[in-house]
Amino acid sequence: MPKIIYILLFIVSTLSAQTKMSTIEADALKTKVKALATTTKTISSDFTQYKHLDFLSNDIITTGKLAFKTPNIVKWEYIKPFKYSVLFKNKTLYINDEGNKSNVDIGSSEQFKQLNKLIINSVKGDMFNDDEFSISYYKNQENSEVHFTPKNKKFEKFIKAFHITFNSKGDVVEVKMIEPSNDYTRIVFSNRVLNTPLADEIFAH
Numbered sequence: 001m002p003k004i005i006y007i008l009l010f011i012v013s014t015l016s017a018q019t020k021m022s023t024i025e026a027d028a029l030k031t032k033v034k035a036l037a038t039t040t041k042t043i044s045s046d047f048t049q050y051k052h053l054d055f056l057s058n059d060i061i062t063t064g065k066l067a068f069k070t071p072n073i074v075k076w077e078y079i080k081p082f083k084y085s086v087l088f089k090n091k092t093l094y095i096n097d098e099g100n101k102s103n104v105d106i107g108s109s110e111q112f113k114q115l116n117k118l119i120i121n122s123v124k125g126d127m128f129n130d131d132e133f134s135i136s137y138y139k140n141q142e143n144s145e146v147h148f149t150p151k152n153k154k155f156e157k158f159i160k161a162f163h164i165t166f167n168s169k170g171d172v173v174e175v176k177m178i179e180p181s182n183d184y185t186r187i188v189f190s191n192r193v194l195n196t197p198l199a200d201e202i203f204a205h
Contacts, residue, residue, distance in 0.1 A: 018145065021137035029137065029144050030128050032170035036194075037126035043068040045192035049078075053183050066189070067202050068123055072116065075203055087205055088116050094205040103205070114152070122162055125172040133162075143167055156180060 021029070044067050051060040064078040077085040087094040091107030093116075106113060121127045128135065133148040148162040157180065165174035171192060178184040 018138045018140045021139055021144070025139070026137035029146070029166065029170070033125045033166060034128065036170045037124040039195070040124055041070045041195050042198050043123060043192065043194055044196060044198060045189045047190070048188045050186040050188070051183075052186065054181070059186075066123065067198055068120070069198055069203065072120055073203050074116075074120055074123060087203060088119065089203060089205065096205075101205070114155070115158070118150075118155075118159075118162075122164060122175050122177075123172065125164055125166060125170070127162065127164070140165065143173065 045065070047064055047066050049062045049064070051062070053060070062078050062082070063080045064076060067075045067077070073087075073089045075085060075087045075089075083098050085094075085096045087096075088106075091105065091113070093104040093106050095102045095104070106116060118127070127133060127146075127148050132151055134151060135149075136147040138145045138147070144166045146164050146166070148164065150156070150159060150161075160178045160180050160182070163174075163176040163178070164172055165176075167173050171194070172189060173192070174186065174188050176184055176186045
């Protein structure tokens with residue numbers, strides 16, 4: 001019986017840890033994040049990705065490195081348990097699957113261009129567009145969590161919502177992308193560094 005009580009207390013404390021922000025708090029967070037995003041020219045970071053699928057008992061965990069360079073170059077490099085990279089650059093998606101390279105022209109696809117924009121803005125955290133998203137703001141212990149639900153019906157087939165967690169400085173520490181099936185991908189960033197010069201070789205293809 002005591003064990004059950006401890007579990008219930010844990011659940012209650014977890015649920016109560018997230019509270020909705022006031023309008024003043026939400027506006028302050030937006031101002032902080034937008035100011036940081038405006039001055040962010042490069043991002044380099046390690047990440048751990050958790051892919052949750054309802055039919056699996058455990059999440060699929062991968063680790064890698066993120067590199068971003070203004071205005072719109074993003075590289076996701078998976079290192080463990082496999083080597084795989086995707087690079088968004090010059091309206092092209094470059095894929096390197098353990099040495100097997102291919103590319104996709106995304107310049108002619110409006111959906112791909114919008115998806116690329118979403119990925120870049122989620123990395124920077126600057127997605128505060130009321131015309132594109134329904135937005136909810138929450139406090140989660142020392143961090144802030146913002147839920148973005150796309151209003152564009154075309155994206156309902158791919159993305160149900162984005163949940164972005166910011167630290168006290170306004171930097172992104174976690175991105176969660178929820179699919180219509182409620183499966184989700186959660187990316188946790190670590191060793192995140194802003195505005196350090198990044199060599200062109202990082203974005204070679």
